[in-house]
Amino acid sequence: MSITRDREILGGEPRIDGTRVGVRHVATRAIEGGLSPAHVADQLDISLSEVYEALSYYYAHIDEMRELERDNEDAFERARESSLKPKETVQ
Template identity: 50%
Template sequence: MVDIIRTADVRGEVPRIEGTRVAVLDVYELVVDGGHDPADVADQLDLSLAAVYTALAYYYEHPDEMETVRAGREADEEALESKSLSPPGELIE
């Protein structure tokens, strides 16, 4: 059986697949937002297909929590972009 867990010392306590660093939101973004086949995502991330479907089920069963996780990720990305010394998309040499 595949479990979804949260631990303070791994990935900032976001829900993830037990025994991995793969977050539920990572799986959702690849399958739903990215349009990738669940079997391909399982193969790419070295997961069982059951783990992919468990992560997707968790996402849909906990919409408020997942929205909070998504908002936190977007805030982190914005903070990193604002600290960047170069314009977005420009490589630093």
């Protein structure tokens, strides 16, 4: 078991090898969501040791993870701004 990257999966973000579960997916649930590691493992259908490995990677590479989060937020904002918007009603 290890953390890996592949440009074809999750856009190259760090993930648990053999899965499509990203390190940030695990961290979001455990850190921001306040879920126990055991609950995260159950939710994502991964082992408890994989949860801890992902969290360890997250904290060991915190600057990289924060940059990925900013990049993701920026991409979301660009997509939102360029999406079609409903026409305003004229009165």
